[in-house]
Amino acid sequence: MGGGCSRCCAGWVTCCYGCRKRQSYTQKMSTKTAERVWFCVMAFTFLATLFDMFLWVSSDNDADSVNAGFWKSTGVWFPFYFTFQIISYVTFGYIMLLMIFGFLHMILSERLQLHMLHKIGVVMSLVMTITLIVFVSIRLRHLWHFVPELLQYIGPFLQLVAVTVMTLLSWFVAGGLGTLQRRGIPIRDASFWYFLVLIVLYITPIFIKSPCIMTQHHEDNPHKPLLFAHKGAEEIAPENTNISFMIALDDYEAHGIESDVRISFDGIPYVFHDEILTRTTNAIDVFPENYRQPADMFTMDELRELDAGSWFARKKPFLTAWFVSDEEKEEFSQQGILSMVEMFNIVLARKKSLLFDVRPPPSEHPYATSWLNTTIDVITKEIGLDPSEFTYWPAPNGPHYVFFIQLYDNRTIQNVYNDIAFQSVRTALENNVTTNVWTVNEAWLFQYYWCAGAGSVTTSSVHTLSGHNSLVWQLTPTHYLIMWILFDVASLIWVIVVFVIQITLHRRQGRRLTRHTSDGSAYNYQFVAMSDKPSDMYAS
Incomplete structure (x- = not known):
């Protein structure tokens, strides 16, 4: 019975690997040199697809920024990152199955003979994998630091x-x-x-430097980083809108809001991220003749005419958008562009913190040289904050300025990108400087900077990270x-x-x-x- 089971298994394996019938022992021939070469090529392809899949898994944190980058260059809102991920998963899964069948051939003492269709599949998988890796190296270099x-x-x-x-x-x-x-x-x-x-594998731990291998005991672990909701709860509601801010602050108890401020043509600071209006509003319908011009070239009254919420359910920028109810769609359609004063009222009324970028207008804008002072005047005179209750500094990654409202949060912080080494976070902490890392969306990256001692993170996934209340592991x-x-x-x-x-x-x-x-x-x-x-x- 055991022999029959073995013969049945061997027949199934040879059929899947080489699309041929199993031969009897008296008919068997040795594995040809060419087939050994193909097995080596398949093994190399397996390693390449494994690395490619690991790259896309590790950099999933910035999937939204990748899609936004493609939107800026193509004008098409499409889940490009998810498409690349699926390609990497499929190619890896396919090659892994072939490798398993190859090893089963050896275990069952069967001759290796890869079918021609599989050979074509291996070559295509290798070409696609190398193409994706080269593409990331050229166009998406910022993803490499996640590896x-x-x-x-x-x-x-x-x-x-x-x-x-x-x-x-x-x-x-x-x-x-x-x-x-x-x-x-x-x-x-x-x-x-x-x-x-x-x-080499035995001694590898000598070179492993993990932030979660810490000298302190569990009771002395770093506190959970505070959460700044990036553009509000942007993964479950339209970004930078009233409902997005309230969901983040009320439903998920975010520590504060991280947002973007621009200045309108008539000198009113307003809450908006992009340079043009088309991605998140119905500007094409409302202003068919000049919708392509910079958002800052519209007056505040014109900006208030726009629908800044319906796009979320229509374009589905996140997986969560596929599950929006009809009632939520109706509520989203009533969202408009907020002024900076309105954002302050929402946040400060809840005694929360506020972190935002103030972006400069185009050179032909009437406030092209006074946009920063105009924003500061609104904060001090109209909102009524004392200069000691907020701080601002030039952003390291652009011409804009970063503002941090310290009315309910008097920490000294550095606002850094998610490529900062965990050793740098700890060094800053030793100098009494708290680190806020942006943007942290994936659970593993949140745990990484939690172990590192980051004081807060800016996240688009406030609805998921708010539920992480303990470290997954620490040694x-x-x-x-x-x-x-x-x-x-x-x-x-x-x-x-x-x-x-x-x-x-x-x-x-x-x-x-x-x-x-x-x-x-x-x-x-x-x-x-x-x-x-x-x-x-x-x-x-």
Whole structure:
């Protein structure tokens, strides 16, 4: 019964890998050199697709900014990032299945023979993967910094997974030594590279620097970072609108709002992010002749004519927008562009904090040289804040200024992008400077900067991050050292035992074959998938 099950499994594997029927042992031929080359190409493609998928997974935090960038260059609002992700997932899944079938061929002693359609699929997957990686390197270079950050966060556990995989592969590596020896390749040379990779993985933790490996104990962990809602609750409501601000502050108890302020043609600061109006308003319908001109070239009365909410349910910029109810659509359609004073009233009435960028108007604007002073005058005279209750500084990434209202938050902060190293966050904290990191949307990145000691983060995902109330993991260096050593020792013992067993089996098999051939008797032995034995060796 066991043999029948094995034959059934082997037939299924050969059908999926090579679209062919399984051959009997008397008909088997050795794996051709070309097929071995194809297996190596497939292994390289697997590593490339794995890296590509890891890149897109790690940089998912900035998916919205990528889509917005494509909108600026193409004028089309489309989930480009999600499309690239799907391509990477599909190619990786496809190549991974082929690799599994290839290894099953070896386990079941079947000849490797990849079907031509699969060969075409492997080449296409490799080309698409390399194209995506090159594209990211040229057009989306800002995504690369997420790769080392995610590696730092999950590095301790990724090392354990890698050691586990190499430990499990020891049975196949040791099992193939007999075949290599029959080809005249010394076992020492063949096993050297395996043990070299294994030793490198064993000592990798020496170089792992993770923010969640901390000297303090659990009771001394950093406090949860405060949440600034980026443009309000922008993933579940239209950005920079009254309803978006209220949902973030009332429903999810955000510490404050992070937004954008511009100045209208008649000198009134208003809340808006983009340079033109078309992405988030119905300016094309209301101003068909001049909708392409900069948003700052419209008066405040003209801006109030626009619908700044209906686009959210229509364009569906986030996955959550697909689940907007009819009642919410109606409420969104009533949202307009707010003045800066209205935003202040919403936030300060709830005794919350406010962080916003003030962006300069075009050079032909009547307030092109006085936009900053005009904004400050509105804050001090119309809103009534004392100059000691707010601070502002030039933004490091553009010509705009960053304003921080300290009426209910008197921290000294640095507002930095999410590529800042966790060591820099801790250094600033030692100098009594709190770090606010923008934009942090993914849970793992939030946990990363939580471990680093960031005082606050700006997030578009206030509805999800507000529910994170404890660190997912945290280890002291001593605990990590113990875990690392015990795991590596267990792996090494397992590998040594496996090699001893396999070498013993090969020696017994060799003595048995020598004894059978010396007395002229016929013999059969199981076909080894990667061997070079001719087909007549398997005949009775």
